[in-house]
Amino acid sequence: MSNKGLFTAFLTILSIVSFAQVKIQGKVFDAVSGKPISYADIRLPELKVGTTTNSDGSFYIESATSTNKLSITKSGYVNYDYEIVDLIDFSFIAELDPKPEDNSKDFIDDSGDGISLQGATVTGKKKQRLKKKENPAYAILKEVWARRKSNGLKMVPQYSYNEYEKLQFDISNIDSAFMKKKIFKGFEFVFEKIDTSSINGKTYLPAFLNESIYKIEGINKPKTQERRELKANKTSGFENNEVVAATVKNLFKDINIYDNRLNFLNIKFVSPIATDGFAVYDYELKDTIDIDGIETYRIKYFPRREGELTFKGDMYISKDSYAVKSIDLETTKDMNVNFVRNIFMQLDYDVANDSVFYPKKEYAMLDMTILSKKESSKGLFAHKTVNYYNYDFDSRQPDVYYSERIDPAMSSVNVQSKEYWAENRPEALTKDQEGIYETLDQLNEVPKFNRFVKTIEVLGSGYYRVGNIDIGNLYSSFGYNKIEGLRLRAGARTYFSQNDMWRAQGFLAYGFDDDKFKYGADVRYMFNKFNRFQIGAGTKRDVEQMAAQLTSSDGIMTRSFASSSIINQGDNFFLSSNNLTNVYTSIEPWKNVIFRLDGNYQRIKPASREHFSIAYDKNGVVQENLTNSSVSFSVIAKPGAKYSQYGIDRVEMSTLAPTLMLRYTKGLKGVIDSDFEYDKVQFLYTQPILVGSLGRSLMTVEAGKTFQGVPLSLLSAIPGNESYGQVYGTFSQLDYYEFVTDEYVTMNWEHHFNGWILNKIPLIKELKLREVGFLRAAYGDISDKSKAINRSTINYTAPNQQIYYEYGFGIENIGWGNIRPIRIDFNWRGNYNNLPDVRKFGVTLGLQWDF
Template sequence: KGQWSYKLKFKPKDKSGNTFYGDFWVSMESHALLLVNMRMNPEANVNLVNRIIIYQEYDHYQEKYWIPVKQKTIIDFAMTKKDKGLGIIGRKTVSYKNFNIDNTETKETFSEKDPEDVRYEELAKADTFWSENRHEKLSKNEQGVYGMVDSIQNIPLFKTIAEIVTIVVNGYKDIGPIKIGPYSKLFTFNDVEGIRLSLGIGTSNKLSKKFQIYGYAGYGFKDKRWKYGGNMQYVFNRYRRSAIGASYFNDATFENRNSEERKTQSLFAGWLRRAIPQKMMYVQEGKVWFQHTWKKGFSNRLAVMHRRLNPVGHDKTRFGGLNLKFLQDNPETGMVDTITQIRSTEMVLKTRFAYKERKISGPFKDFSLGSKYPIVSLDYTLGVKGILQSQFDFHKVRLGIKHWFFTSPVGWIEYEIEVGKIFSAGPLPYLLLEVHPGNEAYFYNKTSLNSMNSFEFVSDFFVHARIEHHWDGFILNRIKFIRNHLKWRLVTAARGSWGILSNKHKNANILNHYDRRIKRSKDRKAPFTEGPFYGGFDKGPFTEVSIGIENIFQFIRVDALWRINYIDNRDAQRFSVRVTLNFSF
């Protein structure tokens, strides 16, 4: 380029690290980067990828700006590291020319337009446009890709594979304008419903990418009850997400949270559980909501709902069930009423801020790819008494922060912190307080404390914290057999939860505590009729630690967990093993 430059070569210090090797050119005069050409380390522990090639070229425009003029990326995807395996090569080429910098008219145009308002489907161009305007003509091989793609899409084997992948990822089968699913809920089992069969039908994206309607029905052969529900939504703007919707369901669930709060029970909550009381409840919830994104990463969601909670007690389950009784003063009779069912009308305002978040905007849902900055959420819930026979007034505030970052060369770390408070003039049932999320299934759950039992702890002021260190191949790659064949990765984690339970709530829910002096019999034949709660945290924060192996057959993760304290609580496990499906590149 007519200037003296340095050419520097680089290679991995650790041959098994997730790094690159290659070279780059640097200007002797300005020390600016002129060109870089690098490839992924062939020994890197990366799933489904055989090769990554990156080429970038820069130019000194008007002797003032260093700007990119060409970028190329090639990724060779394959199920295995064997070159002869079936795979796909993805190639991306970006080039720039005819730069127009410091142009007043251009600045004024862009100041009046928000890039987030661009509808990308309107930018689609015909093949003739690209043939006339490409900076570089396609090679013969590249031209052949178009015909090859059309041919592959008509091959029966490819259609079958694509259909299976779609069902596994989405859980639904598209049949023209409708979809059927999710298949994961066609057949389930739990202690309350026994065997349950369900079927859901809704509109697919082929019918409309603006509105969606979905409904389902299921039947439990043990409780002999129908469960059903449905939802609908209309999307005003897909990219700057703006939508309105409504939903209703009458179903059996494992948790007390409303549908606007994050779910803490996994898909397999009813399967392969420990032989302890399954705490379930029948829930009816009707809701309308509106969501709007103000700027990229900054959004609000408003929901108004009414729900009824009916815990399923010992008379319908093995080992005890969810026996809940709330003591409430009755000013008319001067007596104390015992309430076993709860009605609550709630308004929820959610605020989410994710600076420079990357996401994929689907027709009806956004899929976050994360951000290099912390993602902050603030939720406010107002409980209103007297509307649709709602029984309680309360305020609930929840603040959450989650983040992940690289710690090269030792993998990456993700953490999450959540703090909240519930305010009320009088006592509230435990089901309207913060029931700390436990996990009684043998499947690992990222959003729960896996060694804590469900409905074991409750608070009106609460703090949750979680940190996981994914070591990638930094440690296990030292073992040659693992590095060359198994590709296992180490993961370590610690979780904690703590809270304060006010006496006014504790006294009104005293019948929901089990008697700590009575130990559950080993044969567990005689069900307990008392409640499941231990109560508040009188011995400090609940903590657990774990060490695990992920990337087993690329999709399986196994964790060994240790419960650090509250070991003497009923049904507590000091040590346990959890399994989950987990994939990452």
């Protein structure tokens, strides 16, 4: 027997063991041309179960209930009715005969309800597309658009309901060869849990499961407030399960099916309910189906063109209210999204009346892969299931109850019994899900498995744990610059749990050219996990590039990228030796709003006096070193930001949340021999923005002003970039200290088109490249007072005659297979080209791991 035959036999046995009654996988072809038929309708008519073929004609259909009928239909072809012989068939082939070109039929809604569709013609011509207004589905969707529904939770004075959430990770495409690998010796028992996906028929091994039950209560008057309280939480037992669960959850965004564009992975897909849907989708009205006692129209939809961010599937529209009762969304195989082969989502709604709906159930699945998008390659399934139930619109608590902050530690506590879960789950776990907890408990007792998990943790975090100490960050162990030459760095931090309320950390570094040691250490403690009130203190002595950021961090452990650039466009000797001591306190009185107070004492001098000077005039005496004591107060807001963990260090999830910061700094002359008194105000705003089907923008605006004359080290240099690497927020065609200001406004904007242009070009689109455009601008000035005290080797020049700007474009998503991290930018300098030794054009390279 061939390997393919052995694997088919393996799947068959597996299917019987897992109690599935019908599993059919195959392809549909044109009987005349032999070409695959895309987007054909595959149904088990007696069970009302269906799917649609992919662009290559392939399909998979499954049902837990047995049946003996399978039907395949496609506009322009004769219906294919098949009597099922083998309930388990993974090599099914169907050939459809084209209809004569003059064949046509009418769809007539003869139920007596709804709009009249009689006379709307569905053509039988194989390749002829109906005009929009001739399509019976258009009349239905037109009513849906006219009566666009709203989520009823936002239209009542108060509400409460329960939410059950289930998150799951699986290893996909498990085969017999994979199971025989030596790496699994000693824990072969895990393969007892293998099953096949009901979405695509691929085998999978459950690896992680998290369950949560929430009580959600909210009010909309006098103002909108919502309380989300965790009642129960249960995970499969990995040490960092909170981060894993948050990562899985963050892969899935909340969507409103009535929006024209739907956010998946921070990429906008065209909704099949979009008012402009007929420009990108074909629609076919198939039949009427009863769902929960409600008569619905079943409309099949699929994309008109390949490679666009669209879906295929079925939607079910209520005949009475023209609301979406249920909808399936599945991406096509040729979508230009990295690391994801398929996205599937099923949404079910309760239709309350003509104007509102309530979410009932959501199921979403991502078929993810790292190395290759081939269907046979190993990967991960990420699942999310949400049930909404026990709606109550009458009960109301005191208004202060809804704004009360809930203990964040509850997110990591498993407090409920098996009996509680059995009673409160709205749907039972499958047999394989029930065994995950037990299996992973067994796995945690296998030394080889623990070593494997530890390796993954090290690669992900950059830290190697020894007892309660983390060694690292390992990714910062090596560096290079013109002053230090080769630089080696070793660091460590305390780590007792993922939610430590205190942390101490430090590093020691050595430069082989300057023959000097550098060091840094700090300790931080958080008193309250509700408002995150914390204090900290630290000190460091290090070599840094102080002209690489405008809104710099006061943190001790941070380091400028420009201090360790390996390949530069020129020699960078403009480095400073920074001896900094910092104490701070911060508090988060409102969610995602932080107040922070810093006290800094620093001594700054050139890292190499031979090449660089920061000299200034102090009362007629030229000083080379600077002593600066200052205090700063910052307000940092991140509305909408999401985090996992709640300790002193927490992990921010990728969202579209903006960041706003306002900082005031006061220089304290005479305090510990500080040289200058000054007042400085800075502002920062940055936000990713989805722009419909055109992609994603990232916008950053920074502004600041220093009100007194100060020397170079306290001024604001427009951040240059002398490396060949891409660093967002810097100006690639500027040298360090080329523009020096004491008042400035800068803007950085880049837009990622996600292949919106290149995907439309034949042959080029096969490369799945993506285009990016960018614009950078800066305006600033420097006062006569600051110029007057300058004695450095830097000639103070500010972009005050006109706005300095750079522009360009880039090609991203360059790589091989499914690994496409490379981006190449082509940068042009827009003006100030009369200055000496300017770089008018440059090419920069970068790495980015985006979907």
